[in-house]
Amino acid sequence: MSISQKKLVEKIAKKAGVEASVVDEQLKNLIKEATSVEKGKPVKIEGFGTFRLKKGRLSFDTDEVLGIEINYRYAGMTPIVIQESAADKEAAESEKIETGKVTSTDTKPASDAESEESSTEKVTPAEESKKDTQAEEQVPLDDQKKEETKSTKKSSEETDKSGEGSASKVKETEKPASDGKKKKAETTAASTEKKKDEPAKKEEKTAPKTTPDSKEKTSVTNSEKKEAASADKKKKDDSEKSSSKQKPKGGKKEFKKNDNQGLIIGAVAIAAIILIAFIIFLNRNNDNTATTPSQVEIAQTETSATTTEPEDLSESQPAEKVTSSEESESADAETASKSDDQNEPVEVTETKSAEAEATTESTNSDLPKAEMAEPGSPGYGLKGTLNPNLSSYYSIILHSLTSEVMAEQQAQSFEKKGYRSVIDRYQKDGKSFFRVGVGQFETIPNAQSAAKELPAPYNKEHFVKRI
Amino acid sequence: MDDNIREALIAVFREELIKKKTIEVDDLGTFKTVHIKQYQKQDPSGDLVLMPPKDYILFTPQNK
Numbered sequence: 048m049s050i051s052q053k054k055l056v057e058k059i060a061k062k063a064g065v066e067a068s069v070v071d072e073q074l075k076n077l078i079k080e081a082t083s084v085e086k087g088k089p090v091k092i093e094g095f096g097t098f099r100l101k102k103g104r105l106s107f108d109t110d111e112v113l114g115i116e117i118n119y120r121y122a123g124m125t126p127i128v129i130q131e132s133a134a135d136k137e138a139a140e141s142e143k144i145e146t147g148k149v150t151s152t153d154t155k156p157a158s159d160a161e162s163e164e165s166s167t168e169k170v171t172p173a174e175e176s177k178k179d180t181q182a183e184e185q186v187p188l189d190d191q192k193k194e195e196t197k198s199t200k201k202s203s204e205e206t207d208k209s210g211e212g213s214a215s216k217v218k219e220t221e222k223p224a225s226d227g228k229k230k231k232a233e234t235t236a237a238s239t240e241k242k243k244d245e246p247a248k249k250e251e252k253t254a255p256k257t258t259p260d261s262k263e264k265t266s267v268t269n270s271e272k273k274e275a276a277s278a279d280k281k282k283k284d285d286s287e288k289s290s291s292k293q294k295p296k297g298g299k300k301e302f303k304k305n306d307n308q309g310l311i312i313g314a315v316a317i318a319a320i321i322l323i324a325f326i327i328f329l330n331r332n333n334d335n336t337a338t339t340p341s342q343v344e345i346a347q348t349e350t351s352a353t354t355t356e357p358e359d360l361s362e363s364q365p366a367e368k369v370t371s372s373e374e375s376e377s378a379d380a381e382t383a384s385k386s387d388d389q390n391e392p393v394e395v396t397e398t399k400s401a402e403a404e405a406t407t408e409s410t411n412s413d414l415p416k417a418e419m420a421e422p423g424s425p426g427y428g429l430k431g432t433l434n435p436n437l438s439s440y441y442s443i444i445l446h447s448l449t450s451e452v453m454a455e456q457q458a459q460s461f462e463k464k465g466y467r468s469v470i471d472r473y474q475k476d477g478k479s480f481f482r483v484g485v486g487q488f489e490t491i492p493n494a495q496s497a498a499k500e501l502p503a504p505y506n507k508e509h510f511v512k513r514i
Numbered sequence: 515m516d517d518n519i520r521e522a523l524i525a526v527f528r529e530e531l532i533k534k535k536t537i538e539v540d541d542l543g544t545f546k547t548v549h550i551k552q553y554q555k556q557d558p559s560g561d562l563v564l565m566p567p568k569d570y571i572l573f574t575p576q577n578k
């Protein structure tokens with residue numbers, strides 16, 4: 048769709064309330080002025096833009112205000128950091144690894160070595176996801192190692208208590224492929240070491256007294272002692288087995304308890320979610336009938352406002368959200384990331400303000416009573432009575448309602464507090480919406496500065512719109 | 515140019531460009547709105563940043 052110069056002149060003439068010939072003449076003068084621009088001498092049209100020569104070619108730089116007004120759909124959207132730089136991540140990971148070291152040094156030196164290796168590796172953004180998965184994979188392995196070390200520790204402790212017999216088992220597990228000759232040498236060494244009362248770990252190595260080779264070489268008295276020792280061993284093994292069987296049972300009980308707790312927490316969470324959903328549903332119904340339209344409705348209306356007839360558009364002119372909280376901005380950007388430019392963040396914040404209306408109604412009495420008349424712009428201002436002589440101005444929109452009665456009530460409440468209240472009507476899909484705004488401002492910056500003076504949540508949840 | 519006409523011209527341009535219409539001005543050129551979708555970029559600090567969508571006015575001068 049394009050508009051020819053003829054149509055453009057007609058529209059301007061209609062808008063300005065002058066004859067088309069006058070507009071045509073002035074437009075031609077403007078074109079002459081713009082095309083006759085010389086290098087280094089740009090031609091600026093206030094509120095529209097600047098024509099200048101760039102590389103011998105005429106170029107146009109849009110005026111800042113016009114640029115903002117054209118981008119009113121995306122007002123409040125700011126760049127969002129979705130991934131921090133690699134240096135920051137490295138720092139975070141190194142911190143994590145350090146904390147991991149502290150916990151792991153006591154139990155498993157082998158896994159420490161692995162963690163040190165991983166800590167020395169450089170992290171690149173592309174490898175981060177892989178590393179995460181690797182780290183996840185390492186965790187169970189480490190856990191297994193922990194369990195192994197724990198079991199070996201336990202067994203070693205037991206061997207300390209039980210003596211030689213149980214130590215043989217430990218050795219068998221540690222060195223299953225050891226030769227008989229080695230065992231013999233060890234047994235002889237062990238017999239001498241026993242007498243010296245060495246530490247328990249060394250005694251573990253002296254275990255294979257019960258092996259067949261050792262039996263052949265030892266005396267009858269020794270064999271009797273061994274038999275007695277083996278009997279003790281069996282008893283202790285039985286006790287160990289029984290204890291080992293009991294331990295997992297206890298663990299299962301704990302798991303069961305944990306499961307029960309998890310179930311209870313889950314049930315409570317589900318109940319809370321259902322409650323919240325129900326409350327939101329009720330609120331929405333109330334809002335639709337009384338105070339505010341739903342978010343979808345508002346978004347639809349805003350899109351329609353841009354696609355309706357020019358007469359309607361003139362009423363629903365581009366709006367700019369002047370200031371907004373970071374949360375709302377991020378939320379806006381997130382909605383934008385999901386649906387690009389279909390959703391309109393301005394309206395999202397608008398509904399937020401409308402929803403917050405009920406809760407902050409009591410705080411509205413705290414509205415500042417100071418007059419917000421702008422210097423050098425008579426007829427404009429935040430407070431006072433509405434100036435009907437102003438044909439076009441900016442207003443701070445605070446509510447968007449489906450009910451005209453509610454909108455009027457809201458406007459009256461603002462009037463009582465001394466504000467110039469404005470109701471901006473627009474239609475979408477046969478539905479009427481009523482925006483309640485405060486103040487009449489000549490420029491966007493004036494409206495911005497005035498909006499900052501509004502009480503919460505209005506100072507953050509609003510947008511500026513041309514009326 | 516009178517202020518009244520200038521303001522009307524700006525208002526008409528704004529309305530039409532918001533509606534994604536192209537405005538052809540004889541002997542000057544065409545004005546149209548170009549939409550830039552949201553995109554990701556790496557800022558100087560190395561952070562990956564999601565930039566919001568944006569519209570801008572593209573002016574194409576008329577060839578003489």
